[in-house]
Amino acid sequence: MTVETQTQGQSETAAPVAPAIELIGVSKSFGPVQANKDIDMIVAKGAIHGIVGENGAGKSTLMSILYGFYKADAGEIKIDGVTTEITDSHAAIAAGIGMVHQHFMLVQPFTVLENVIMGAEDGPLLRPSLAKARKVLAELAAEYELDVDPDAIVGDLSVGFQQRVEILKALYREADILILDEPTGVLTPAEADHLFRILENLKEQGKTIVLITHKLREIMAVTDTVSVMRRGEMTATVKTAETSASELADLMVGRHVVLEVDKSDAEPGEVILEVKNLCVTDFQGVKKLKDVSLKLRAGEILGVAGVAGNGQSDLLNILGGIDAAESGEVILKGESIDLTHKASAAMRRERGIGHVPEDRHALGLVMPFQTWENAVFGYHNNPEFSGKYGLANQKAMMEDTKRKIEKYDIRPTNPHLQASNYSGGNQQKIVIAREIVNNPDVLLVGQPTRGVDIGAIEFIHKQIVALRDEGKAVLLVSVELEEILALSDRIIVMFDGVIQGERMPKETNEQELGMLMAGIDPEASA
């Protein structure tokens, strides 16, 4: 590795500079679950160090230990060669560690300045702190391409800018080590590229960066070194230049995985679902869908790309019977469906619309419910599950659940396990199994592989393609462009409640879709 730590003018491998972070034998368990097992890790000073691993591999736990949210059961943490006891986030900040969380820790109605000084005020009066912060922010902006209007209300900023505020917060607290947890999950490709430029700048100024992600492409693009975690253990640390995405994927899963989706060409049939001029306004008066029209054919997967929050969720929720539409029409198999408040998700299921929701924790599953209860959720009034006198036919539910567990390889196989005790992938398999087994004509799928490990992604993609091959229609909403490109037979891009464009997957690429996602029509501007 040839990491240039320019500020020191030394090379990591040549001279014995103490590493920025050294973890020795760090372990942490939650009850019987061992989240981190005897982790050793060295992050060189002035490097961008990636940590990859499937969901539940223990990445976030490890970083939470480093940031003082959790206390390790055993092990030692050295910062710049000095053993450091990190009891809470104050201690972490004092040790020069800053963290940019996956879910931003910002006060939405406050200005950028107010957010930046929060918790780091110099005295009881705000004015001097704000003035100081304004000066520091101007310097940081110049130094690292981190321009943000200090007086803007954070809630009005796009997610990309909010993330910059988080980075500024850490730098304002004089962080030398910056931990970023899944930083690109909410960004457009262009925003992500900008973030990586910022990270490169930070690195050039001698900062150390730890990047946690499950996106191998990003790891390959920006990191110097990468550590792979699997099931709570650090399984490998390699130089990025000497590895490949597919090797990392295999290391993460522990076996060989196929990253490409293997599917034949679609044979679209007749139009099964037609959406005409759909409009909806949310309770704050923001128009979320503006005259959205689309056609979905039998035997095709229609991918809906877009940055989260551009109307895809609203589209899914209206079609799924959760929300009412303001105006417009939806025709399913020649008959229009009820879009008013009187409609319910149960009616949609009766009409043959299945729904794998974007947020399986909040919607798709009842987390304290056992598998057999979740496996029939929404279909519990089906005749096969109905006993006499309003009783539930629990025996039938149980048998049905056992079949789903078997067929969809849900692990552990215990039908009495609470949903919260499954990994993300297996939770999603429960939802997918439930919706597919009920044989829908149209399946609405939102973020099918969000927070799902690579092994399960492969499986879930296969199931979606198999459903299409049976001649069913699939409406796939995903913020992962790779997933949209790999699965879809046709792609539409949503931006600000409007369908910004339609492309065929073979005739487009991430760049073009990324521009459409940002509201720019490359054909119109060309």
Added chain:
Amino acid sequence: MNKGLPKWADIILIPLLSLMLAFLVSGLVVMFIGKDPIEAVKVMVSGALGKFGIGYTLYYTTNFIFTGLAVAVAFHARMFNIGGEGQAGIGGVGVAVVLLSVDWPHWTIAIVAASVGAMVFGAAWAAIPAYLQAKRGSHIVITTIMFNWIGSALIVYLLVGPMQAPGMVPETMGFSAGSSIPTLNDMFPAFDKHAPANVTLFLALFAAVGVWVLIWKTRLGYEIRAFGHSEKAAVYAGISPLKIIMVAMLVSGALAGMMAVNTVQGEAERLILDTVQGAGFVGIAVALMGRSHPVGVVLAAFLFGILYQGGGELSFEMGIPREMIVVIQALVIMFVGSLENMVRIPVERLFVRFSKGAA
């Protein structure tokens, strides 16, 4: 919750430990006022479980089972029904209306009719706050508390107005002899003759079984639990929030109302003022302690029955002021209800260590 704790530890061990802590602190308080805590325990236990006392203990237990179940059912739909007090009071009006309007030939018919009256009136009193919650988002805690006051004012009005018996006393006429239900003494001579516990106890136990079936065996109960855990998920599954809020609160109100069969029909045999005497609020503690499970509710109701009856004996026998009893009850509620994690977390740690040692 449920981090590898066996079910028995969750349901029995933790409440028991909390209870012991509560009694320990109570003992200290008794010591501070210069009385002998060991003696106090003896008086309390013999006072509550002796031949004379048990008839009272079971009478209170019956009340607490009904109000505890009422709170528990609403809890499953994540509704905090604080209106048990008012619903039980208005349930009493239902009992009185039914029993005064017909000269019932036999108690078996009378108790069924009175139960229907109690349930309908209790449910009706819960229906308005429930509807306001479901349709307008008015918080059920606020509205049910308000309805407690409205209910108690309404009863006062009825007992000094339309329903008042001739004379100056704020009460209705006595119910006819045909509606008098058997006491436990009538059925089992082992019970003391004056003890008010009556056949309603069996209705309460039956109701506990009914609630168990409703919550865990029916599709409606499944929907109630789903809604209680996550309203968003319930809507995704096509479950109507309006329906669940209404049904859960109606069942809850009906159960609270049923308490009046015990007090109004069984004990007073006419409608008088203040028949509920705080049992509606005790129901909240009972449901908390019983973890909203019918078995737990029955056990907790019995415990609170002992505390009520034994507490009365304590002031009578040892001159410990009645307020002291309220302190002890409050300690029990505090340790079992709100300080549960104080016991739970160390117990969980112990179990984890133990299971690791075994593995």
